Amino acid sequence: MPFYWLVLIIAAIAAAGFVLGRRRALASAGGDSRRLHSLPNFYGWNVALTVLTPALGLLALWLLIQPAFIENTVSGSIPDSALADGENRSLLMSDVRRIAEGLNLLDRPMDGGDGADDLAALRDDLGSVGVALGADVRPEIYSAAQSYRAKAEWGRMAMSFVVLVAAIGGLAVSLMMTDKDFRARNTVERGILIVLVGAASIAILTTLGIVLSMLFETRNFFAGHSWTDFFFGTNWAPDFRGNSELAILPLLWGTLYISFIALLVSVPIGLFAAIYLSEYASKTVRSIAKPAIEILAGIPTIVYGLFALITIGPMLRDYFAMPLGLGESSSSVATAGLVMGIMLIPFVSSLSDDIINAVPQSMRDGSYGLGATQSETIRQVIIPAALPGIVGAVLLAASRAIGETMIVVLGAGAAAAQFNRGLGDLVNPFEAMTTVTVKIVSQLTGDTDFASPETLVAFALGLTLFVITLGLNVLALWIVRRYREQYE
Template sequence: MPLGWLFLIVLLIAALGYAAGRRRALAGAGGSLRAMHSLPTAYGWNVAMAVLIPSLLVLAVWSLASPFVLDRTVAPMMAGQDGEIGLLMSDVRRVAEGLDLLGEDPASVSLEGLRERLAGAGVALGQDVSAATLAAAARYKELGARSALLQSVLVLAVALGMGAWAVRRTTPALRARNEVEWGIQGLLIAAALVAIATTIGIVLALIFNTIKFFQLYPASAFFFGTTWSPSFGGGSSLGILPLVWGTLYISLIALLVAVPLGLFSAVYLSEYASPRVRAWAKPMLEVLAGIPSIVYGLFALLTVGPALLAVFGSGGLGWMQGGTAVITAGLVMGIMLIPFVSSLSDDIINAVPQAMRDGSLGLGATQSETIRQVVLPAALPGIAGAILLAASRSIGETMIVVLGAGAAARLSLNPFDAMTTITAKIVSQLTGDQDFTSPEALVAFALGMTLFVVTLGLNILALWIVRRYREQYE
């Protein structure tokens, strides 16, 4: 049974359980709310949650575990084939999906016939797919069908069983409200644990693959090398310094654009703008934060780059060789960061006690003097934290850099040269079917770990500064 239909059936059982639990509680109390511990809706939700939580948990665990179990079961059939087992199993899954798509019996179709029919359906199989792959795909398809059937039976059995049990124990004296609140609290705790576990999983994946990379490539050459020249055929130079320099250089230009404009707009909105102007100006400014980064990247590639090239290129000053350059990506990234700096700084400036402004104005200072000598110094720690958060955001940006800065890894002070960053090279190293046992592919994890440590340090520093500022005025 498809997962969508299975999910809808579970929801239907929960809805029926809600109605049955509510009706049973009212019937047991003779229709009197005074004889019931909780409201009728609490009894209904108690039954519905008893259906939904365990059945959806079984559905999620089975859906996550089933692919791993199927891979481990079918993988021995590909033991004698040439190639990495991960890539071979990818072919097996693709062929199995093709068999499902066509509804073919694996015993009645040849590999060439399957390839031709899938090509007609828009699914391409590589020429290196062997007969052993077809046999493994047939086994994979068979086991997948059994797994789906068992999943449907188990999920529906759990839903019906838990629903019947919850309805049976529903009485007017049942503390349904308390149980519903405990269930909601458990769901909130589980959501928090999922977020924490996901973070831990990401960090562990980076750490283990980084360790694997440094077992194949010396750490000293990686951290202190000045040449970035990966080659999957061997003989690579994987020095990170040009990438670090490009990342910091572009981020510096972005901050030089975003910090003055964002800070000045925050001062205007918080100190000078009328409520009517602020009501429409602040949302309009924050629209910039909602624009996807790929749109900024296209803006840099198609608009800002050609405009800068017309001024600084061969037709102008002759400083710029192409539209993709550090200055292009830096300017567009700075525009993207303006709402980050502006919104955070605006909130921080508004948090400065009004009594400090009134005291300054009462002593005869003008409004501009009050802002310069009282408000901004008081808000400075929070503004510094906002700038650090914007810096960490700029360091992790990818699409603007890919489309606007170029792909050259070089150490140069010229902002009109094309350069690249750590994030752009992570994308390029993991693009395509790469051999993840080679240092040229594993270096992406080392780059990601380096970027993670840098941005984590900036975030911790920014949060520490902001927390210290807030403790001062709360």
């Protein structure tokens, strides 16, 4: 049964349960709702939630467990002799999944032959539906794909049966419990509380899952590559044929340099814009200027990248880099940093504006009463009082700058910083450099072998970037608390 049909059937059972539960409660009270412990709708919601909770819970759990179970079962059934020289089992399973998907698209029966002619025809048929394979279709792979497809179909049927039984069972049990003395309101409110707690836990569990996934893969990376070379090496030269130099310092320098230039552009402009809009601008000007600035936040980053590629980059090259003898390429740190800074202006200005407006008017009036001018009040009263929020806005902009990819690819290129070329080239803003995020994407693009250090290094890069961002958050929190203590 298709997934969406299963969900619709569960929703229909829950809707029917709501109506039946409400009617049954009223019937047990002789049609007089005043004799009920709770309002009639609570009885209906109790039945509906009792249907939805076990059914959807089982459905989510099944969808999480089944793919991993089938993957491990089919992978374990493939003999080692079926692996070609240097072939990885994970790459082999990617072909198995693609063939199984192609068999579903073609609706090919699972008892087909596995001769050479049949396999050649299968490759042609799979190509006709857009399923590309990374290797020749061997009989072992075709057999594994048939097994994968059969287990997936059996799993879908079993899932539909178990989930529907859970929904119908919840309906029956909840209707049996429904009578005029049943505390339906207490049960429903307790259930809603559990849902709210679960929703609040999603962010924590998601963060934990991200960290653990990166941590495990990073451990595998350091099992095959020296950690000293990764953290203290000065050259980034991945080579999937071996002898790779995978040092994070060249990438980290490019990340921090581009982010520094972006913040150098966005923080002063954004903060000055926020001060003007909140303290000087009239209501008419503010109503026009603030939405106009916030439009920048809605522009896709790929558009910013194209703007850097065809406008800002050539302009910096022609008017600054070449006349000063600092470079001849339009791809540079300055190009990416400048365009990224423009992108970050609304993040700084909008949040800072809201924070400045939240400063109590009494603080302004007190300052004016002591004889301070408007500019003195802004410098000595409003900005210090709003500093914790402004630090938060700058931190948000810094996090966005560190994680940006498309602007860097189109504006700064994909070449890592060259530490062996001297300090002058490292600090030259018109040199092409790249960032950690760009290399994470490039190392995971295409058919990758997740047993090789050249692929696993992406997880080590991601975990390192996560730790750096966490450190920035801790530092910002310390600054916020210190200044907040002075004004409370």
